[in-house]
Amino acid sequence: MSEQVDIRTLSKEGLQSLLASWGEPAYRATQVYDWIWAKGVHQFSDMRNLPKTLLTRMEAECIIHPVEVTHVQHSEDGTIKNAVKLPDGLIVESVLIPTEKRITACVSSQVGCSLNCAFCATARLKRMRNLAPDEIYDQVRAIHQQGLEHFGRPLTNIVFMGMGEPLMNYNNVLTAIEKITQPEGLGLSPKRITLSTVGLPKMIKKLADDGVKFNLAVSLHSARDSVRSKIMPINDAAPIAELRDSLDYWYKATKRRITFEYVVWKGINDAKEDIQALVGLCKRIPCKVNLIEYNAIGDPNFQQADPEVIEAYVEALTRIGVTAKVRHSRGKDIDAACGQLANKTSPEALESTDSEANLL
Ligand code: SAH
Numbered sequence: 292m293s294e295q296v297d298i299r300t301l302s303k304e305g306l307q308s309l310l311a312s313w314g315e316p317a318y319r320a321t322q323v324y325d326w327i328w329a330k331g332v333h334q335f336s337d338m339r340n341l342p343k344t345l346l347t348r349m350e351a352e353c354i355i356h357p358v359e360v361t362h363v364q365h366s367e368d369g370t371i372k373n374a375v376k377l378p379d380g381l382i383v384e385s386v387l388i389p390t391e392k393r394i395t396a397c398v399s400s401q402v403g404c405s406l407n408c409a410f411c412a413t414a415r416l417k418r419m420r421n422l423a424p425d426e427i428y429d430q431v432r433a434i435h436q437q438g439l440e441h442f443g444r445p446l447t448n449i450v451f452m453g454m455g456e457p458l459m460n461y462n463n464v465l466t467a468i469e470k471i472t473q474p475e476g477l478g479l480s481p482k483r484i485t486l487s488t489v490g491l492p493k494m495i496k497k498l499a500d501d502g503v504k505f506n507l508a509v510s511l512h513s514a515r516d517s518v519r520s521k522i523m524p525i526n527d528a529a530p531i532a533e534l535r536d537s538l539d540y541w542y543k544a545t546k547r548r549i550t551f552e553y554v555v556w557k558g559i560n561d562a563k564e565d566i567q568a569l570v571g572l573c574k575r576i577p578c579k580v581n582l583i584e585y586n587a588i589g590d591p592n593f594q595q596a597d598p599e600v601i602e603a604y605v606e607a608l609t610r611i612g613v614t615a616k617v618r619h620s621r622g623k624d625i626d627a628a629c630g631q632l633a634n635k636t637s638p639e640a641l642e643s644t645d646s647e648a649n650l651l
Contacts, residue, residue, distance in 0.1 A: 299425040333357035370622030385430040394438035395448040401455025412633035421460035427467035458494035492537035499544035508550040514568035555596035579614040
């Protein structure tokens with residue numbers, strides 16, 4: 292027998308032609324598609340309205356690769372962190388963040404990360420591979436279920452702020468988003484999805500060209516090349532002027548303001564020049580700024596800046612009409628906050644590489 296078809300890699304049309312080639316009527320493809328994506332089943336035998344003959348043939352010739360939530364941690368603030376085991380045994384983490392109005396899923400796009408941002412715990416994991424669209428989808432679905440189970444509310448928002456760089460896994464992330472937003476998926480509006488990137492100009496332009504409808508966030512942390520290059524090695528390949536041009540391009544194409552994510556550290560980006568540089572950039576790019584609390588990852592080079600400095604950032608940005616909000620982290624007690632996802636509960640998945648922290 293030839294190799295089994297991984298059924299979740301098929302588009303709707305692909306599924307239609309497969310089933311048509313088996314002599315099945317067109318509506319069967321609609322039913323199967325609905326079971327796979329809207330209902331999210333992982334077993335063909337759970338597809339209850341299909342004839343036995345079709346189920347038997349699918350079981351023989353097709354496969355669904357399920358992910359498994361192997362470890363769940365609950366924070367005292369309600370945040371839930373999942374360790375998600377992929378079909379090949381690798382592990383990623385995803386987080387449910389509950390607020391009064393929202394249930395937000397923070398999902399991973401890669402196993403590990405190759406960017407080596409000096410302040411991020413995920414950077415200590417070797418990048419192993421990209422996630423497939425169904426592996427991203429299943430993280431989201433699991434959180435949707437947990438929202439219903441623990442809070443009696445469905446998923447409302449998704450942020451691609453887990454492990455990995457989503458724009459280095461462009462096609463799979465976009466396919467996952469398509470499945471999440473389609474009516475036969477979770478039917479979530481793309482306006483409720485935010486993709487966060489380290490800032491890859493070519494890929495940001497591609498997003499704009501592809502007419503995506505979701506939101507874009509950029510992890511900036513400094514608007515000065517001399518500072519940003521020290522803490523985010525990617526800045527050498529994609530310096531701020533190039534990033535700025537790509538964001539200009541994005542705004543012209545989408546008319547959607549981007550969000551800058553920004554952590555302020557003592558002695559790194561807490562000087563007047565740092566504030567001025569950010570103000571300069573924000574004057575040119577329609578944006579808002581999230582000043583994220585730093586979540587310590589055990590490196591003494593990085594210390595949260597004094598509150599007065601953060602306040603000075605907020606004031607300077609507000610003065611030029613840019614919304615700047617201070618964001619406090621959730622789920623710190625279970626290492627679920629920004630930059631803390633490092634598979635700590637799954638030691639078998641830990642692959643230590645040299646931290647780049649001593650770049651400073
Ligand atoms: N690679 C993408 C997606 C990761 S999002 C990106 O860089 O945007 C994770 C966010 O948490 C990013 O904004 C990252 O810069 C931020 N972050 C990383 N380590 C952190 C830490 N220790 N404390 C607070 N934020 C951190």
